[in-house]
Amino acid sequence: NAGVTQTPKFQVLKTGQSMTLQCAQDMNHEYMSWYRQDPGMGLRLIHYSVGAGITDQGEVPNGYNVSRSTTEDFPLRLLSAAPSQTSVYFCASSSVGTSGRRVEQFFGPGTRLTVL
């Protein structure tokens, strides 16, 4: 099992450019999410999905779009990059959490994005 994979590892964009961060998991997890991590702040949830075709906004969704056409893939799109989106982005997956089930999240290695 590769677990959760993310591409690219590093990316530099100019303000106004768009791009897609890729995320894939091979654990057949229903739940996938995108976080951003900034210095001195906790991981903040951008968007999440509870299954193919179902997505919802997290804490900081503005400027980002997601879709979930398959169980395995959950890409994150930056529509028009801004310097405030300079961050490290993590994708995570887990099985659906209900009472008594394990709800640990498996994280990818991250994408370090710089917007100039």
Place this chain on the structure above:
Amino acid sequence: SQKIEQNSEALNIQEGKTATLTCNYTNYSPAYLQWYRQDPGRGPVFLLLIRENEKEKRKERLKVTFDTTLKQSLFHITASQPADSATYLCALVGFSGGYNKLIFGAGTRLAVHP
């Protein structure tokens, strides 16, 4: 608003001692609390989960306590080793619409010196 606080200053301890990290929260009633380890340049890795009705959980050299009255969790690493040096994140888990949502603290960096 919901808030999680972890010591922002690094914790420096000597090898062999017990490291104790603190996670405090406000305006939240989590169903679970989790601890993760994060090494530089890597994603967080799950360590332990403790439920609201559990007082203590152990896994090898790790021990977590959860006091819902104090709204606090303590994370202990006994007989610490330099390899334990990392940033440790706590995360509160609540259920929204039947699915788990995590709120993370900023993490505490632990440095274990030989």
